[in-house]
Amino acid sequence: MKKPLPFDQAEFAARLAAVKKEMSNREIDFLLLSEPPNQNYLTGYDSLSFYTPQMVIVALSHDEPLWIARFMERSQAMMGTYLADENIRTYPDEYVNSHTGLSAYDVVADIVKELGGETARIGVEMGGYYYSARAHADLVRALPLATFVDADLLVNWIRIVKSPAELVCMRQAGRIADAMIKRGVDMMEPGVRECDIAAAVYYQQIAGTPEFGGSYDSSCLFFGAGERALAPHPTWTDERLPASTTVYMEVHGVRLRYQVNLARTIVVGKPSPAYQKFSEIAVEALNAGLDSVRPGRTCSEVQAAYAQSLARHGYKKEARLGYPQGIGYPPASAERTASLRKGDNTVLQPGMCFHMMAALWLEDKSICITQPFTVTESGYEPLTSTPRALIVK
Structure with a gap:
């Protein structure tokens, strides 16, 4: 056999x-x-x-x-x-x-x-x-x-520490996640139903890339438009996108059960100058957290670098900044070990993989621009290539 x-x-x-x-x-x-x-x-x-x-x-x-x-x-x-x-x-x-x-x-x-x-x-x-x-x-x-x-x-x-063979799967899962984001964004137009966008994203999730296919994820696609973009775990409806709206989407690329999460906020129409600035503050803090990643640093120190950048603009993130990923089965992809949060003194090692979930869900606005990465010998390697920026469609 x-x-x-x-x-x-x-x-x-x-x-x-x-x-x-x-x-x-x-x-x-x-x-x-x-x-x-x-x-x-x-x-x-x-x-x-x-x-x-x-x-x-x-x-x-x-x-x-x-x-x-x-x-x-x-x-x-x-x-x-x-x-x-x-x-x-x-x-x-x-x-x-x-x-x-x-x-x-x-x-x-x-x-x-x-x-x-x-x-x-x-x-x-x-x-x-x-x-x-x-x-x-x-x-x-x-x-x-x-x-x-x-x-x-x-x-x-x-x-929590991935072997070289496992990292190959994580990188491939990241490429599928990139393709899913692109497919969803390409579908977004005024008048298109949310469920049709979700269906296209799911097609891409299973189809993967021309080189390798994908699989089902550990939870489901998160998709929220308009006010529902204020929620962290929304799912799609059959409503049509209005002429101007904000969409939050988190996708899960899966390769041989190895899962990589990736989220983006998309504006259909034109963002206000204030919201554009808000997104830039979020990306600045995300990059500060990523730039602090290196072996020997603790999860708490990475969170602190992110939080300090955010605090300079008067914002604070209550939830943890990130969680480790690898093999994913329902109901969750996080490995339930280390967290990128204050007080977690887990020491980073090469081969660890995290989803830096640098999302801000506030009462009146939200932004979700995230980055999955693996710790390297000298810093970090992004597991996806989708630009870290607000997407305007």
């Missing part, structure tokens, strides 16, 4: 070794991974099957991870992971939405016991989007002699 893996075996081996090293540091014998990005990171598995219980087990005593999911997903795991057949496990369909007390986590527990983990120290992702209170209760019940510890973000903190 053909295995179209996005990375070679050495890449996956290095990731697994780093995870096992951290497990050893924390004295964790078994790591149960419920988060789709972390499952993908360690096995290559990619399928929208995580609406039913799905788990990857990493055991210090076992060479490969074990993948466990619903029986019908086995073929995708066979094609889309490097795992040996015996490390691809499934449970019957009657465990899905069971009303008779069956729990897929009993199957997970049985496999842990099979590997000698009945009395082990087991790490679980307590803060994960896909690890429910019921899942934890069922595992604790099924493994009463084990010790459960919170290992949330263990893999995420390893993922």
Whole structure:
């Protein structure tokens, strides 16, 4: 069976070794991974099957991870992971939405016991989007002699520094994001429906570029026109664009599950001199933040450079300035680790990727001009090439 893996075996081996090293540091014998990005990171598995219980087990005593999911997903795991057949496990369909007390986590527990983990120290992702209170209760019940510890973000903190192969995907995702912005702006004219613009952007998201295709994102296209541009996470309507309006659009370029976010504000018509100046202040602050990026600096120091520039013009951004990105699955693309915000003393390292979300949503106006980037040996590399400026159509 053909295995179209996005990375070679050495890449996956290095990731697994780093995870096992951290497990050893924390004295964790078994790591149960419920988060789709972390499952993908360690096995290559990619399928929208995580609406039913799905788990990857990493055991210090076992060479490969074990993948466990619903029986019908086995073929995708066979094609889309490097795992040996015996490390691809499934449970019957009657465990899905069971009303008779069956729990897929009993199957997970049985496999842990099979590997000698009945009395082990087991790490679980307590803060994960896909690890429910019921899942934890069922595992604790099924493994009463084990010790459960919170290992949330263990893999995420390893993922935050991208390998050269991963950075190739991030750059390609950035090129798709650029194409999406261009497609949306090209569509914007008075009288065009918002939904038709959104459809064109989604077409570009999936079509990608002539060299490589794209995929679905971790959330949805954000699109707000007029007053709705004051909101940070609006979606499109079927209203037609008026002769003069402001549009906020955030797109998500995705390549092999690696996601790059990019946002721009577009004026249809002619911006007022005051609003044009407002946009220039926002870009000045964004560039100040970017120019402060270099290895050894902290996230807090980058935020401070941005905030100082903004403060000179009497403005302040309440929300964090940015978040790390990489593998993205619903419901969010942020890696839940470092943030570009005051007080976050995470030290920047080459290979880290962030979305600098230098957006200002005020009561009477908003501006959203952002920049995804990766930290380099001497500064930063933009992951997109769309000019950092207000777009006037």
